[in-house]
Amino acid sequence: MSSVLLQIEKGIGVITLNRPEKLNAFNREMALDLQSKLDECASSPEVRCLYITGEGKGFSAGQDLTEVTGPEALGMEQILSEHYNPIVTSIRNIPKPVVAAVNGVAAGAGANIALCCDIVLASQSASFIQAFSKIGLIPDSGGTYFLPRLVGWQRASALMMLGEKLGAPEALTMGMIYKVFPDTEFKSESFKIALQLAAMPTKALGLTKHALNYSFSNSLEGQLLTENELQQKAVQTDDYREGVDAFLKKREPKFKGQ
Numbered sequence: 266m267s268s269v270l271l272q273i274e275k276g277i278g279v280i281t282l283n284r285p286e287k288l289n290a291f292n293r294e295m296a297l298d299l300q301s302k303l304d305e306c307a308s309s310p311e312v313r314c315l316y317i318t319g320e321g322k323g324f325s326a327g328q329d330l331t332e333v334t335g336p337e338a339l340g341m342e343q344i345l346s347e348h349y350n351p352i353v354t355s356i357r358n359i360p361k362p363v364v365a366a367v368n369g370v371a372a373g374a375g376a377n378i379a380l381c382c383d384i385v386l387a388s389q390s391a392s393f394i395q396a397f398s399k400i401g402l403i404p405d406s407g408g409t410y411f412l413p414r415l416v417g418w419q420r421a422s423a424l425m426m427l428g429e430k431l432g433a434p435e436a437l438t439m440g441m442i443y444k445v446f447p448d449t450e451f452k453s454e455s456f457k458i459a460l461q462l463a464a465m466p467t468k469a470l471g472l473t474k475h476a477l478n479y480s481f482s483n484s485l486e487g488q489l490l491t492e493n494e495l496q497q498k499a500v501q502t503d504d505y506r507e508g509v510d511a512f513l514k515k516r517e518p519k520f521k522g523q
């Protein structure tokens with residue numbers, strides 16, 4: 266069985282991290298497998314939204330720590346440059362919405378991969394841990410980039426230094442994630458959001474994501490120029506024409522992602 270599963274259904278690329286006996290901790294095979302599944306979703310015209318979740322009771326416990334010890338251990342540089350950095354870069358650059366459906370514990374790189382997604386949903390019993398400080402590391406996989414932007418400097422700093430487990434409801438209050446659903450309804454409710462996204466104007470969502478990627482590092486003038494440039498692309502899509510036509514005719518739009 267593959268360590269990452271991909272199923273394409275109803276316009277959604279459902280990616281399932283699949284090492285449940287290790288709480289979906291990342292070994293090299295799983296990291297490379299996730300990269301190739303992300304690439305497949307990026308290039309498939311059938312996929313209009315990605316939905317990343319974990320098999321079993323965890324989302325992901327981050328790096329498989331059995332792979333970083335012993336004579337066969339992979340080097341830190343290799344792990345970051347070949348495993349996590351390409352995953353985070355890919356998620357940010359795929360011009361389609363990516364939902365993280367955090368079904369259980371998300372620790373270390375597992376937490377930060379979830380947090381770099383466009384919409385982060387969690388089950389009531391899920392939790393987030395910046396586990397790095399507990400083993401003498403600094404947060405990686407984009408954690409020092411995304412977390413302060415999501416929750417503010419002070420909270421990010423405390424979460425990263427203390428390495429405390431944060432429950433989903435508290436993560437929601439902090440603005441770290443978008444929504445929390447009861448465990449029993451989590452799968453269906455989170456999937457509903459993915460279905461909604463998959464029926465939307467995909468190109469406009471991809472361009473929105475592109476604009477957001479620059480938002481925290483651009484000046485106002487620069488960001489206005491970026492919006493202007495990206496809106497020129499949005500206005501040329503079939504979905505834009507469909508959206509305006511549907512509004513004027515008081516009917517429901519049928520977006521095709523084109």
Ligand code: LHQ
Pocket residue numbers: 286287288290326327328329330331333341344345370372373374375394396397400402405
């Ligand atoms: C694991 C793991 C795991 C292996 C649970 N590895 N087996 C980048 C570059 C290079 C080096 C290092 O890392 C990085 C990035 C990172 O991600 S650093 C952070 C790495 N992750 C952690 O430090 C988290 C370690 N895990 C935990 O603290 C706990 O397992 C959490 C809090 C995630 C869950 O606790 P529990 O719900 O109590 O589950 P558990 O601890 O009983 O774990 C279940 C099994 O999964 C257990 O195996 P066993 O055979 O005893 O049943 C664990 O050993 C295994 N597991 N995390 N990262």
